[in-house]
Amino acid sequence: MTVKQIQEIVVKAKKASYELAVVPSKIKDTAIRKMAEALENNSEAILKANKKDLTANKGLSKPLLERLSLSAPRINLMAESLREVVSLKDPVGEVIAGWQRPNGLWIQKVRVPIGLIAIIYESRPNVTSDCAALCLKSGNACILRGGREAIHTNRVLFNLLDTAAKRAGIPDGALQFIDTPERKALQYLLALDSYIDLVIPRGGEGLISFVQNHSKIPVIKHYKGICHVYVDEYADCSMAEAICFNAKVQRPGVCNAMETLLVHKNIARRFLPSMVRSYHDAQVEVRGCPATRAIVKGITRATESDWSTEYLDLILSVKVVENIQEAIEHINHYGSRHSESIVTENYSAALRFLQRVDSACVYVNASTRFTDGYEFGMGAEIGISTDKIHARGPMALEELTTYKYMIFGNGQIRT
Amino acid sequence: MTVKQIQEIVVKAKKASYELAVVPSKIKDTAIRKMAEALENNSEAILKANKKDLTANKGLSKPLLERLSLSAPRINLMAESLREVVSLKDPVGEVIAGWQRPNGLWIQKVRVPIGLIAIIYESRPNVTSDCAALCLKSGNACILRGGREAIHTNRVLFNLLDTAAKRAGIPDGALQFIDTPERKALQYLLALDSYIDLVIPRGGEGLISFVQNHSKIPVIKHYKGICHVYVDEYADCSMAEAICFNAKVQRPGVCNAMETLLVHKNIARRFLPSMVRSYHDAQVEVRGCPATRAIVKGITRATESDWSTEYLDLILSVKVVENIQEAIEHINHYGSRHSESIVTENYSAALRFLQRVDSACVYVNASTRFTDGYEFGMGAEIGISTDKIHARGPMALEELTTYKYMIFGNGQIRT
Numbered sequence: 001m002t003v004k005q006i007q008e009i010v011v012k013a014k015k016a017s018y019e020l021a022v023v024p025s026k027i028k029d030t031a032i033r034k035m036a037e038a039l040e041n042n043s044e045a046i047l048k049a050n051k052k053d054l055t056a057n058k059g060l061s062k063p064l065l066e067r068l069s070l071s072a073p074r075i076n077l078m079a080e081s082l083r084e085v086v087s088l089k090d091p092v093g094e095v096i097a098g099w100q101r102p103n104g105l106w107i108q109k110v111r112v113p114i115g116l117i118a119i120i121y122e123s124r125p126n127v128t129s130d131c132a133a134l135c136l137k138s139g140n141a142c143i144l145r146g147g148r149e150a151i152h153t154n155r156v157l158f159n160l161l162d163t164a165a166k167r168a169g170i171p172d173g174a175l176q177f178i179d180t181p182e183r184k185a186l187q188y189l190l191a192l193d194s195y196i197d198l199v200i201p202r203g204g205e206g207l208i209s210f211v212q213n214h215s216k217i218p219v220i221k222h223y224k225g226i227c228h229v230y231v232d233e234y235a236d237c238s239m240a241e242a243i244c245f246n247a248k249v250q251r252p253g254v255c256n257a258m259e260t261l262l263v264h265k266n267i268a269r270r271f272l273p274s275m276v277r278s279y280h281d282a283q284v285e286v287r288g289c290p291a292t293r294a295i296v297k298g299i300t301r302a303t304e305s306d307w308s309t310e311y312l313d314l315i316l317s318v319k320v321v322e323n324i325q326e327a328i329e330h331i332n333h334y335g336s337r338h339s340e341s342i343v344t345e346n347y348s349a350a351l352r353f354l355q356r357v358d359s360a361c362v363y364v365n366a367s368t369r370f371t372d373g374y375e376f377g378m379g380a381e382i383g384i385s386t387d388k389i390h391a392r393g394p395m396a397l398e399e400l401t402t403y404k405y406m407i408f409g410n411g412q413i414r415t
Numbered sequence: 416m417t418v419k420q421i422q423e424i425v426v427k428a429k430k431a432s433y434e435l436a437v438v439p440s441k442i443k444d445t446a447i448r449k450m451a452e453a454l455e456n457n458s459e460a461i462l463k464a465n466k467k468d469l470t471a472n473k474g475l476s477k478p479l480l481e482r483l484s485l486s487a488p489r490i491n492l493m494a495e496s497l498r499e500v501v502s503l504k505d506p507v508g509e510v511i512a513g514w515q516r517p518n519g520l521w522i523q524k525v526r527v528p529i530g531l532i533a534i535i536y537e538s539r540p541n542v543t544s545d546c547a548a549l550c551l552k553s554g555n556a557c558i559l560r561g562g563r564e565a566i567h568t569n570r571v572l573f574n575l576l577d578t579a580a581k582r583a584g585i586p587d588g589a590l591q592f593i594d595t596p597e598r599k600a601l602q603y604l605l606a607l608d609s610y611i612d613l614v615i616p617r618g619g620e621g622l623i624s625f626v627q628n629h630s631k632i633p634v635i636k637h638y639k640g641i642c643h644v645y646v647d648e649y650a651d652c653s654m655a656e657a658i659c660f661n662a663k664v665q666r667p668g669v670c671n672a673m674e675t676l677l678v679h680k681n682i683a684r685r686f687l688p689s690m691v692r693s694y695h696d697a698q699v700e701v702r703g704c705p706a707t708r709a710i711v712k713g714i715t716r717a718t719e720s721d722w723s724t725e726y727l728d729l730i731l732s733v734k735v736v737e738n739i740q741e742a743i744e745h746i747n748h749y750g751s752r753h754s755e756s757i758v759t760e761n762y763s764a765a766l767r768f769l770q771r772v773d774s775a776c777v778y779v780n781a782s783t784r785f786t787d788g789y790e791f792g793m794g795a796e797i798g799i800s801t802d803k804i805h806a807r808g809p810m811a812l813e814e815l816t817t818y819k820y821m822i823f824g825n826g827q828i829r830t
Contacts, residue, residue: 218804246828366824390805409781413661
């Protein structure tokens with residue numbers, strides 16, 4: 001695609017964004033329902049395209065192929081997920097705050113769509129339908145840019161979604177798809193800061209840093225999750241074991257799974273041997289610091305790079321720390337500001353950890369695996385933001401909005 | 416300054432930011448009070464440094480020299496402005512929302528400092544003290560980078576502020592100053608995205624686009640204000656005249672002053688002649704579209720570039736529009752998303768304008784000049800954001816914060 005073609009898409013989307021911003025919920029909800037139906041009624045065409053992608057990408061790793069591959073039940077789940085977006089409250093129009101000034105000016109802070117959002121993602125084709133629905137429901141026009149490996153699937157999905165949306169009265173141009181895998185196209189897109197209000201990259205480190213390096217548009221990163229559990233000296237050992245097992249083993253391939261376990265030196269001898277046994281029974285490879293390896297034999301040595309690695313796999317690094325402050329500093333230094341948990345029965349330790357750990361989600365006595373839009377009760381999410389500006393943690397409908405001030409006067413002038 | 420020196424400053428500031436984040440209001444307020452005293456008690460040293468800057472920059476335009484120059488009363492005003500920050504409510508620690516999940520997890524969304532903020536600004540030395548105090552009060556470490564022309568003044572100011580803050584118990588390193596006018600130093604700074612959480616550029620177009628092009632860190636732009644007043648066909652003419660006069664003339668050199676006046680064609684003949692007379696009496700140069708020039712003789716022709724020019728001066732561009740939709744589209748196309756006002760007695764026109772104009776502040780029947788932290792009742796501000804991400808419009812203490820989720824459990828694991 002040429003610069004000019006990308007620009008045409010973006011200009012059209014921007015124009016549509018102004019219209020979409022004032023479309024009432026009823027029409028948006030009907031559109032999303034129709035989009036769900038379109039997926040269900042065309043599963044054969046979707047699967048055919050998906051087969052093309054799978055054939056063209058045989059060289060991919062098994063987990064990546066698994067993420068790429070669709071089936072009839074998976075398509076039904078995608079449709080279900082759209083219907084869940086319908087059931088969520090439309091955030092647009094909420095009066096967040098309002099007050100009157102001494103001169104009579106009546107100020108209202110009102111929630112409005114952000115405008116035009118570009119979403120750059122990889123592999124999973126369900127991101128195409130989820131993001132289209134979330135943007136639409138929150139009144140944002142969107143430009144979808146999926147990965148090279150899913151292009152046939154995404155093309156078919158997009159055409160179904162876009163046609164259904166338009167039929168239901170969504171302005172033409174509000175949904176857009178960059179139908180090329182070229183990096184150049186992405187670069188053209190990222191330069192159009194006078195039209196695109198926000199870029200959300202979802203994917204691996206390479207993709208995220210490419211976007212960050214080339215974008216003049218504000219970016220909210222959905223970066224890796226290097227999540228920690230810190231077992232304090234005052235932890236309930238059996239609770240700690242259940243939480244640490246859950247955080248690592250229940251679903252290791254996701255961003256809110258634990259990657260590093262920190263253990264206070266005063267509880268390490270009591271806690272670690274049986275914990276490591278449970279991990280080994282569950283096929284978890286444990287990599288330890290010298291103190292860990294002195295307590296439990298037969299553990300591989302953790303290197304410096306382990307502390308900043310997101311394994312997304314049944315691998316865990318373990319470090320014994322001198323005190324809670326060392327744990328907090330380790331997390332703030334090596335973590336990705338995603339989710340961390342302390343297990344403790346000590347009030348002051350809990351408070352210190354909550355206040356001093358600089359992450360989106362900080363837990364006391366619970367698994368990090370709860371960082372998720374549904375688990376938080378916010379509904380479907382566009383991802384988990386690891387940034388601190390605008391949105392932090394699960395990014396759902398409300399986080400896809402901004403605000404403006406509407407000011408009602410009756411002739412006020414400034415003196 | 417070398418890359419290494421900049422990096423040392425930034426690493427130190429980041430470390431201090433973790434400490435400052437948990438310093439209680441009482442200490443922060445004492446520090447800001449001491450900073451105010453330090454300015455007042457050292458006005459001679461400040462004025463001496465300011466004289467150096469004024470001598471070194473004789474070539475600057477009059478308004479720029481005026482902005483750069485300090486006096487004893489001005490220094491007292493700077494101290495007063497710090498005391499006003501003391502009187503504002505500390506936003507840190509506010510529980511924005513909280514709810515319990517069916518599994519017993521108790522989630523709290525808590526307001527916290529952003530962390531480490533870099534502020535890049537030009538000329539006015541009072542920005543140094545204002546920004547230091549606002550960042551400190553909101554628990555953020557900050558790196559100040561003023562303009563080349565004010566470097567002697569800023570250096571003295573910074574040393575006074577920093578010494579006073581440290582004496583009151585603010586962590587060493589929380590306030591930082593980049594003591595060189597080199598652009599290279601700024602470039603080094605903008606690359607340190609793993610330490611700096613936010614960059615706020617305040618200044619001219621050149622500075623803003625330099626920051627935007629070189630920063631890997633999130634940027635909240637405080638860009639120009641191309642503000643509009645739209646006089647609707649159903650406007651009260653005398654109210655419209657008062658508002659339009661105020662928005663242009665009361666203080667033309669600021670970002671919330673009107674730059675373009677839009678007039679509905681059905682009221683133009685009634686409204687424009689007397690309006691333009693008032694402007695001419697106030698020495699305002701009026702530049703008009705063909706329709707405007709057909710109605711009032713002796714007006715210079717507005718060119719395409721006038722519609723996107725921030726005059727910051729007694730100059731105004733005027734355009735007659737077919738209808739309200741043309742006014743809205745003109746604003747969304749040429750405006751800078753700052754502040755716009757409609758003057759009308761028609762309910763539907765007011766609603767349409769409020770909903771469809773994509774700006775931070777949208778007024779009905781009031782002057783755009785009210786877009787200001789004090790006028791909004793928010794207190795001192797770091798500036799007016801023209802971005803849509805994180806903060807929009809007046810950016811005061813609350814907008815210098817983010818949030819984190821604190822989650823209280825009693826052993827919850829995910830199944």
